[in-house]
Amino acid sequence: EAQVxxxxxxxxxxxxxxxxxxxxxxxxxxxxxxxxxxPGLGLRQIYYSMNVEVTDKGDVPEGYKVSRKEKRNFPLILxxxxxxQTSLYFCASSLSRSGRGHEQFFxxxxxxxxx
Amino acid sequence: xxNVEQHPSTLSVQEGDSAVIKCTYSDSASNYFPWYKxxxxxxxxxxxxxxxxxxxxxxxxxxxxxxxxxxHFSLHITxxxxxxxxxxxxxxxxxxxxxxxxxxxxxLTINP
Numbered sequence: 616e617a618q619v620x621x622x623x624x625x626x627x628x629x630x631x632x633x634x635x636x637x638x639x640x641x642x643x644x645x646x647x648x649x650x651x652x653x654p655g656l657g658l659r660q661i662y663y664s665m666n667v668e669v670t671d672k673g674d675v676p677e678g679y680k681v682s683r684k685e686k687r688n689f690p691l692i693l694x695x696x697x698x699x700q701t702s703l704y705f706c707a708s709s710l711s712r713s714g715r716g717h718e719q720f721f722x723x724x725x726x727x728x729x730x
Numbered sequence: 731x732x733n734v735e736q737h738p739s740t741l742s743v744q745e746g747d748s749a750v751i752k753c754t755y756s757d758s759a760s761n762y763f764p765w766y767k768x769x770x771x772x773x774x775x776x777x778x779x780x781x782x783x784x785x786x787x788x789x790x791x792x793x794x795x796x797x798x799x800x801x802h803f804s805l806h807i808t809x810x811x812x813x814x815x816x817x818x819x820x821x822x823x824x825x826x827x828x829x830x831x832x833x834x835x836x837x838l839t840i841n842p
Binding site: 648650655656657658659660663671673674705717718719721722723724 | 731736739762764773774775776779819821825829830831832833834835
C-alpha cells in the first residue's frame with residue numbers, strides 16, 4: 616500500500632531531551648516536507664527536501680534539524696526540545712515538481728508534548 | 731515571503747446549502763493553489779487544486795475560483811452533506827517549488 620508513515624504517533628518528553636521523529640514513504644517520491652499544525656495557525660512548513668542530500672528551511676525552522684540520506688526517509692530532529700514545540704507534526708511527500716505530481720501526501724501525524 | 735489569509739475561521743451551514751471559503755495571497759508569483767480537507771483526527775488530503783492559467787475548476791460538488799488580479803481564490807461546496815464537516819485549508823505555492831504556505835484553516839460544520 617502506497618503510504619507515508621511516521622513514528623512515533625504520540626510522544627511526551629521533557630525539555631532538553633533530544634528526540635527524533637521518523638518519516639518514511641514507499642512511493643519513490645522526490646520531495647518531502649515537515650509541517651507543524653497549531654490551532655489558529657494552520658499548517659506551517661518547517662523544512663523541506665527536494666532530493667537526497669538537498670534540504671531547505673521552511674517558515675519555522677528554528678529548533679529543528681532534518682536530514683535526507685536516503686530518498687525514502689526524512690527524519691525530524693529536535694536537539695533540545697522546548698515547550699513551545701508542543702504541536703502536531705505532519706510529514707508529507709510529493710512525486711515531482713510538476714503536473715499531478717505536485718500533490719502532497721501526508722503521514723498520519725505525530726502529537727508531541729514537551730513538558 | 732508568501733502570506734495566505736483564510737476566512738472565515740468557522741462556518742456553519744444547513745445540510746443542502748452551499749458553503750464558501752475565501753483565501754487571499756500576497757505573492758503575485760504564486761501559481762498553484764490547492765485545497766486540503768482534514769477530518770477530525772485524520773491527516774490533510776487534497777480535494778481540489780487550481781493553477782493560475784485557469785479561473786475556475788469544478789469537481790462534482792466542489793469548485794474553486796481564482797482571481798489573479800485581486801490575488802484571491804475561493805472554495806465552493808454545493809449541496810452540502812454531513813460528511814463535508816471538516817477543517818479546510820487553502821494553500822499557495824509556485825509550481826516547481828516545494829515551499830507551500832497554508833491558510834489558517836476553516837472549520838466547516840454541516841447541520842442536519
